Amino acid sequence: MDKLKDKFAELALPKAAQIKEYIKANGEFVLGQYNLDSVFSGEKGMIGLITETSLLDPEEGIRFRGYSIPELRDKLPKLKNGNEPLPEGVFYLMLTGELPTDEDVHDVTNNWARRAIVPKHVFNLIDSFPISAHPMTQFSAAIMALQTESEFAEAYRNGMNKKDYWEYTYEDTMNLIARLPRVAAYIYRRTYKNSDHIEPNAKLDWAGNLAHMLGYKDDGFKELMRLYMTIHSDHEGGNVSAHSTHLVGSALSDPYLSLSAGMNGLAGPLHGLANQEVIRWVLDLQKELGGGKPSKDQIKAYILKTISEGKVIPGYGHAVLRKTDPRFTAQMEFAKKHMPNDELVNIVWDIYEIAPEVLGTISKIKNPWPNVDAHSGSLLVHYGMMEYDFYTVLFGVSRALGVLASLIWDRALGLPLERPKSVTFDWIKKTIDAKKVSA
Ligand code: CMX
Numbered sequence: 001m002d003k004l005k006d007k008f009a010e011l012a013l014p015k016a017a018q019i020k021e022y023i024k025a026n027g028e029f030v031l032g033q034y035n036l037d038s039v040f041s042g043e044k045g046m047i048g049l050i051t052e053t054s055l056l057d058p059e060e061g062i063r064f065r066g067y068s069i070p071e072l073r074d075k076l077p078k079l080k081n082g083n084e085p086l087p088e089g090v091f092y093l094m095l096t097g098e099l100p101t102d103e104d105v106h107d108v109t110n111n112w113a114r115r116a117i118v119p120k121h122v123f124n125l126i127d128s129f130p131i132s133a134h135p136m137t138q139f140s141a142a143i144m145a146l147q148t149e150s151e152f153a154e155a156y157r158n159g160m161n162k163k164d165y166w167e168y169t170y171e172d173t174m175n176l177i178a179r180l181p182r183v184a185a186y187i188y189r190r191t192y193k194n195s196d197h198i199e200p201n202a203k204l205d206w207a208g209n210l211a212h213m214l215g216y217k218d219d220g221f222k223e224l225m226r227l228y229m230t231i232h233s234d235h236e237g238g239n240v241s242a243h244s245t246h247l248v249g250s251a252l253s254d255p256y257l258s259l260s261a262g263m264n265g266l267a268g269p270l271h272g273l274a275n276q277e278v279i280r281w282v283l284d285l286q287k288e289l290g291g292g293k294p295s296k297d298q299i300k301a302y303i304l305k306t307i308s309e310g311k312v313i314p315g316y317g318h319a320v321l322r323k324t325d326p327r328f329t330a331q332m333e334f335a336k337k338h339m340p341n342d343e344l345v346n347i348v349w350d351i352y353e354i355a356p357e358v359l360g361t362i363s364k365i366k367n368p369w370p371n372v373d374a375h376s377g378s379l380l381v382h383y384g385m386m387e388y389d390f391y392t393v394l395f396g397v398s399r400a401l402g403v404l405a406s407l408i409w410d411r412a413l414g415l416p417l418e419r420p421k422s423v424t425f426d427w428i429k430k431t432i433d434a435k436k437v438s439a
Contacts, residue, residue: 003107004092005170008408011096013166016412019050036428043238044319048420049246051237052409053094053402061326062235064090065097069231069326076230077105079205084334087207087229087401088112091177094234094405113202113209115178118186122146126187127195135390136267138187140260146183147256149175156252165252165411172255173404180397181206185213192387210397214385220338221383225394227334228379231327232372232395234402239319240265241272241396245403246410250418255407262403263396269314272373272395276388277314279377281306282347293343299354307362315374316355318367327372328352331379344378 034046054064064072076085076093077100088108092100100108125145129138147153152168160168182200189197198213207225216222237246245262249255266272285294285302294302303313318325332352335345352370359368377391385391423431 002111002174003104004095004111004174005167007096007098007104008166008170008412011098012409013412015097016409019413036432042319049237049243050413050415051242051246051406052097053406054234054236056236056320058320058322061321061323064234065093067093067099069330072230073227073330075099077102078226079208082223082226084223084226085230086205086226087233087398088205090230090233091401091405094402095408109205111174112178112206115175116182116200116202118146118179118182119149121148122183123186126183126190131191134267135187135191135393136263136273136396138191139184139393139396140263140267142183142187143176143180143256143260143263146176146179147254147260150254150256151175152254156254162414165414166408169255169408169411173408176255176259177400177404178206180400181210181213184393184397185210185215187393188214188387188390192390216383216385218383223338224334224379224383227330228376228394229398229401231330232376232398234399234405237406239271240268241399242403242406245407247418249407249410250415255404258407259400259404262399266396266399267392270312272392272399274314274371275373275376275391275395278348278373279344279381279388279391281314282344282351282378286347293347294350296350296354299347299351300358303355303358313355313359315351316359316368316370317365318369318371321369321371322367324352324369325371325374328370328375331372331375335375335379335382339379339382342378342382344381348375348378 031047038044038046052065054062056062061069067075072085072090072093076089078085086105086109088105089100092098092104092108122142122145126138126142129141149172151171152165155164155168186197189195193215196215198215200209201212202209204212204222205226207229208222210229211222211225235242237243241262244265245258248261249258253261269277285299286292288302289298306313332349335342339345352374355370356368359365362368376395377388380388380391380394
């Protein structure tokens with residue numbers, strides 16, 4: 001028996017059928033217009049996707065099924081002595097559209113614990129990489145190695161009916177999410193802790209177990225992982241990791257192939273890799289000054305120097321957001337409670353005072369405010385995780401929750417193969433010139 005699967009069938013499938021009917025009946029409705037600038041701006045603002053799990057407002061930030069980040073922290077179930085939401089809850093919410101009860105979340109924890117068996121060949125594959133391989137390369141490859149377990153791929157080979165796609169996508173998703181903490185922790189311990197691996201503890205919650213397998217005993221780190229895994233999980237459908245997972249999934253590539261593609265996108269420095277780049281940038285700044293806490297003038301000068309060298313300030317700016325990211329604020333609140341005097345955290349706060357003012361004077365930059373990545377590394381460093389090349393793997397484990405919940409919805413909605421039209425620049429020029437002549 002799988003209560004979450006039953007709940008999805010009971011709640012979400014009728015909703016999916018309604019959505020399909022609505023789209024069919026209103027297919028002619030015009031949603032917007034786009035111009036040449038839209039095409040050349042990376043399709044920003046062009047509506048081209050349906051993603052049920054979350055919606056992003058440029059001013060307010062992300063809402064998961066209508067709930068903001070502060071609301072999630074307030075309303076999602078927590079452990080008895082805990083203060084941060086359990087990520088099992090945000091997954092339940094994204095999948096079903098309903099806030100889970102404590103019991104619902106407990107069921108998901110147990111469900112994932114039952115499924116968390118990683119086949120040996122996955123560890124062998126990870127071990128075959130040179131130690132110097134970036135953790136995201138190891139992570140993406142490990143997800144591909146897990147693909148041998150895909151129930152979707154096997155059912156498709158055996159001639160599955162279209163109406164069953166969502167069920168096998170669900171099974172793969174649940175197995176994959178259950179196994180990711182073990183895979184991530186294995187990569188961490190192998191790369192940085194001399195392959196001194198730590199066995200999972202099935203009594204812990206999903207994020208608590210990840211913290212345990214990484215080797216962090218502090219309860220504060222477990223709480224951080226619960227918050228971290230919740231707030232990084234989804235950011236509507238157009239960001240690179242969500243969109244690439246969805247795009248690859250549209251070819252009916254199974255969840256393993258799709259998520260691995262998404263992770264390759266997350267590994268880009270303009271997306272998830274920015275979380276490691278932030279710490280690298282701050283450490284470089286400190287190195288240049290000979291160590292210690294930089295003054296605000298020194299921070300300002302370093303920002304200007306970075307920009308003059310044709311580089312970006314990592315952790316600042318966003319393709320959609322136009323205000324401080326509420327995920328940044330949630331992490332700042334966590335830091336104020338748990339580590340208000342931490343030097344690196346204080347540097348991050350000083351940068352927050354200076355960077356928006358400086359970036360705001362550069363007219364081409366549309367958003368001078370911090371994004372989620374500006375804060376996360378300093379929290380990890382506080383608990384002793386100095387290996388910043390690993391940070392994006394943590395982002396990836398969390399991001400799997402949202403993009404895979406969406407993939408189940410994609411299959412339940414029967415969304416088609418994605419195939420936008422592309423043209424050559426010559427085609428554009430001829431078409432526009434011809435229009436000008438006839439005008
Ligand atoms: N520092 C310096 N320049 C910046 C900048 C920053 N933080 N943010 C934007 N710009 C520049 C862009 O590089 C671009 O310059 P060019 O026209 O010379 O190429 C110009 O300003 C316009 O960019 P934009 O329209 O404001 O931003 P985009 O939507 O194109 O890009 C983003 C958004 C996030 C890639 C960009 O702000 C950036 O590179 N930020 C730093 C990297 C980062 O923090 N990424 C993480 C985002 C969150 C996540 O996905 O995890």
